[in-house]
Amino acid sequence: MLVIFLPAANHPLCVDLDGTLIKTDLLIESAFALLRLNVLYLFLFPYWLFSGKAHLKHEIARRVDIDVSLLPYNSALVEYLTEQHSQGRPLILATASNQKFAHAVAQYLGLFDRVLASDEQTNLSGHRKRDQLLADYGDNGFAYAGNARIDLEIWSHADEGIIVDATSSVTQAAETLTRVSATFASTKLYSPLSRYLKAMRIHQWPKNVLVFVPLVAAHQFSDGDAVQAAIIAFFSFGLCASSVYLLNDLVDLPSDRAHPRKCNRPFACGEIPLIHGALIAPVLLIASFALALLLPPDYLLVLSLYYVATMAYSFRLKQAALIDIMLLGWLYTLRIIAGAAAEDIEPSFWLLAFSMFLFISLALVKRYTEVRTMIALGKTDIAGRGYRSSDLHLLSQFGSASSYMAILVLALYINSENISAMYQRPELIWILCPLMLYMITRIWLLAHRDEIDEDPVVFIMSDRRSQGLMLLGAILMWFAI
DSSP: OEEEOSOOOSSOEEEOTBTTTBSSOHHHHHHHHHHHHOGGGGGGHHHHHHTOHHHHHHHHHTTOOOOGGGSOBOHHHHHHHHHHHHTTOOEEEEEEEEHHHHHHHHHHHOOOSEEEEEOSSOOOOTHHHHHHHHHHHOTTOOEEEEOSGGGHHHHTTOSEEEEESOOHHHHHHHHHHSOEEEEEOOOOSSOHHHHHHHHHTGGGGGGGGGGGHHHHHTTOTTOHHHHHHHHHHHHHHHHHHHHHHHHHHHHTHHHHHTSTTGGGSTTTTTSSOHHHHHHHHHHHHHHHHHHHTTSOHHHHHHHHHHHHHHHHHHHTGGGSTTHHHHHHHHHHHHHHHHHHHHHTOOOOHHHHHHHHHHHHHHHHHHHHHHHHHHHHTTOSBOTTSSOBGGGHHHHHHHHHHHHHHHHHHHHHHHTSTHHHHHOSOGGGGGGHHHHHHHHHHHHHHHHHTTOOOSOHHHHHHHOHHHHHHHHHHHHHHHHHO
């Protein structure tokens, strides 16, 4: 939303970059881009910072490139600047971001007559930016567009202020310091809490009900201690997964922005400051492991293994074709193993084999839908993944084969000696085979029709027909006991 209060003056308009022109922070964004190349750079950050923040920005910037065409620009502000530029007003990009990125943004937009940015020695922020603008344009000789409290000391010397996505306190303070000619406030479609819950992907927590599977499979759902342990494991796994989701989204910003649906994720579109994700992720992880201390040591070991594996996936292995599929399938199976560890139940070979084949198939569904989406957009490769458009049919074949292997394992289990010891009426269990066959075949049919645009496990949890099939299967197992 744009509100114009006064006509704009003819003074040069100096525009801040991070949080003003773009809804992101290039220092944090470039830092995670560097960590994506090699996570060991994390240990160099304190060493570089010891020589100053400008040096840190310089060292990061010279090692990574950012596709500035994908950045979340403030479209209303860009439109306003375009109008000002067309009227002949001088525009200056004045930012604390490194000059490499600042010049790239200026060149991409084609609106700015000059760029003032940080170099290896000077971090052009706060009073340094103020002093630079005063030296170049004099007191009250320029207009300034900013968003943060640190910009107040610049507005106090500006003849005109433009406020962009600032808090109410910053806006009120700015209005006492300068003549505010325009205010830009983004329309918030969701409440602040809902945006954070979306970033944590709370809607994917139902996947963690897999920790209850060993409890049900062993017919120990009447064991109060085991049920309590499963509930704790559910929340512990959820917090751990959310921590990883936050870091994954911070690392995956470029590929998310290039994706037609993932570009709407809170970090990718600028709804949530990147620094908040970097701070919340470790808090969630600590809470997860604090809950894990209430459970047997084996659960803590499995949870640690899950975290290490998901971090390896986020930073490197998601780009390795087929390895990413195997790892995704294994991460789902780890939830079942974690549940068994928490509930002190020995998981059976049949359960683990069935789950591994099933979840590899569902992971292939996920990649299959992503490849189909990229083909529809006319692209040959998936950004941040190791697949090409020509892999589509192979992924479908691999996924179908894996799903039918899962059903074969189920059929062999039903025909084994174990079944008679577990169920009084094992013949009812046989009906699970056609139910599973129908459900997994339908999933692949919907994927082929491009009617699944999300994680297939989440789709199964929310799809009415799949829910009905799972309920029918649970009823059959209950009567078979």
